[in-house]
Amino acid sequence: MKKLFFTLIFVIGFSVFGSVIDASAQTKCAVLPFKNAYGDMKMNIWSYRLQDSLLQALSVLDPEGKNFTFIPIDEIEDELAQLNMDPSNPQYETDMWNAVVGLGAELVVMGDFNFKNERFLINAYVVDVKTKLRNQKRQARNIFKKEKDIMKSVPIIVKKLKKIFVK
Numbered sequence: 025m026k027k028l029f030f031t032l033i034f035v036i037g038f039s040v041f042g043s044v045i046d047a048s049a050q051t052k053c054a055v056l057p058f059k060n061a062y063g064d065m066k067m068n069i070w071s072y073r074l075q076d077s078l079l080q081a082l083s084v085l086d087p088e089g090k091n092f093t094f095i096p097i098d099e100i101e102d103e104l105a106q107l108n109m110d111p112s113n114p115q116y117e118t119d120m121w122n123a124v125v126g127l128g129a130e131l132v133v134m135g136d137f138n139f140k141n142e143r144f145l146i147n148a149y150v151v152d153v154k155t156k157l158r159n160q161k162r163q164a165r166n167i168f169k170k171e172k173d174i175m176k177s178v179p180i181i182v183k184k185l186k187k188i189f190v191k
Contacts, residue, residue: 051092053189054100054129055079056120058146059136067139070174077178078133078148082189085182091191095127103127121156129153133185135164143168148181150188162188 055078057071076097083094103123109116124132135148148164151157164184167177 049091050089051130052095052128053082053092053131053133054095054124054127055082055097055133056100056124058134058148061136062139064139067137070137070144073175074135074137074146074178077175078135078181081178081182082133082185085186085189092131092189095129099127121153124153131188135181139171143170144174144177146174146177146181148185150185159188 055075058074060067060071079094079097086092100123103126104120107119107123107126109119109123113119130153132151132153133148134151135146137147138145144167146164146167146169149158150162152159162185164177164181167180169177
């Protein structure tokens with residue numbers, strides 16, 4: 025009976041300890057809305073569509089969440105709403121970093137787009153939250169797409185950034 029009890033305790037302890045190890049090995053990531061560098065408010069819809077599509081595409085790289093987990097967009101939006109952030113405020117960038125830190129993210133996927141000559145210029149980066157520096161080797165820059173093809177930029181971005189997320 026003692027042997028069974030100790031075996032049971034060992035199995036439960038190992039499974040709990042093992043899950044703690046697995047959780048600590050995960051990197052917590054946030055995908056932020058893309059910055060509209062063009063300035064026309066009608067284009068803001070692309071900020072959120074790119075964010076959502078990129079989050080879905082990156083989540084497929086590690087569906088079990090062994091190496092990283094992504095903060096759901098709803099949680100990001102709730103945090104931003106609690107901070108009462110205004111994108112037209114000059115402090116918006118600082119407030120955004122406060123939101124990311126509040127969510128416990130270690131990496132941030134962010135980007136920007138501009139619109140010129142009937143084409144979008146799209147850039148995406150992975151930023152370390154501690155240093156606030158971009159990963160210089162893994163960036164998706166200078167992607168040109170027409171408005172009807174803008175979502176075709178997402179697989180290109182994933183291809184450029186995926187080595188950070190696939191270990």
